[in-house]
Amino acid sequence: MVVVPRQGGELAVGGPAEQVTEAWLANRRLSEHTRAAYRRDVSAWLAWCAERGADPLRVSFLDVNAYARGLESLKLAPxxxxxxxxxLSSWYDFLMKIRAIDANPVAGADRPYVSRDHSATLGLAPEEVDALLAAAASAGVRHFAVMTILADLGLRVGELVGLDLGDLGWERGHRTVRFVGKGGKQRRRALTPAASAALDGYLAVRGDAEGPLFVTSTGGRLDRHAVFRLIRRLAGEAGIQEADRLSPHSLRHAFATAARAEGVPLEDVQDAMGHADPRTTRRYDRDRHNLDRDPAYMIAAARARRAGG
Structure with a gap:
């Protein structure tokens, strides 16, 4: 049971605050990466309150606004x-549910506007993806397998590094990979022939011992930071502009954009990427404003066929 002081009590970093945070996270389906990020966010907020002598249980939306403006002054993206x-809002909602507070101070705060139609992640053109994969092929079988799976399946980097050897399988003639997606959802995807071949090349070197699918030279699990460094190094070797701004998510963007450009229905791309909201998928589609895809052309063509028939 989590014991939290009622309003007027003290809630600071450590002790009850950590208990509350862990209880809150335990009640949500989140990846370990997201859990760690939320812990850092709550700790940073509590530290900010402590520096100003503010009780987190008695702050108002004005305090949250001041905190947000401070974050913006650090040049953080909206x-x-x-x-x-x-x-933080979710954390305070949890405090309301356990009756530690009566109102959520974040609810009335002035949050920065973030367009659902825009993403700050730098994308890649299909030709740049090809060049990146060529550089990866020259760098080694593990690097090539990592980059090919990211490019061909559009996985999140956390989903990739979380794979175990036992997650590989077969289903109705498809070679598959199972993983835990965003929100703790169990998902499975089919491996393309190219991804399957790249994976086989890597497994021939890795061996069939149990454990993480992608391992370091010391046998530990490959982490997201290593993948970030890898894609930037390979992009630099491939001559891709702004290589130092790329991330594994750039390949996820490229996957969505290429799929839509090839005519894959939005619903299928949405399912493949594990998005609950189709608007999220559309944000990744960098070619969505291409006038060649204006439905007016299809409607006019259909009218012309009827008139001609």
Whole structure:
């Protein structure tokens, strides 16, 4: 049972605050990466309150606004500030549910506007993805397998590094990979022939011992930071502009954009990427404003066929 002081009590970093945070996280389906980010966000907020002698249980939306403006002064992206406030809002909602507070101070705060139609992640053109994969092929079988799976399946980096050897399988003639997606959802995807071949090349070197699918030279699990460094190094070797701004998410963007450009229905891309909201998928589609895809052309063509028939 989590014991939290009622309003007027003290809630600071450590002790009851950590208990509350862990109880809150335990009641949500989140990846370990997201849990760690939320812990950092709550700790940063509590530290900010402590520096100003503010009781987190008695702050108002004005305090939250001041905190948000401070984050913005650090040149954090609006989406980053909005995410941090969203996590705090969820934390305070939990405090309301356990009756530690009567109102959520984040609810009335002035959150930065973040367009659902825009993403700050730098994308890649299909030709740049090809060049990146060529550089990966020259760098080694593990690097090539990592980049090919990211490019062909559009996985999140956390989903990729969380894979175990036992997650590989077969289903109705498809070679598959199972993983835990965002929100703790169990998902499975089919491996393309290219991804399957790249994976086989890597497994021939890795061996069939149990454990993480992608391992370091010392046998530990490959982490997201290593994948970030890898894609930037390979992009630099491939001559891709702004290589130092790329991330594994750039390949996820490229996957969505290429799929839509090839005519894959939005619903299928949404399912493949594990998005609950189709608007999220559309944000990744960098070619969505291409006038060649204006439905007016299809409607006019259909009218012309009827008139000609």
């Amino acid at each position: 989406a980053t500030v909005a995410r941090k406030l969203s996590g």
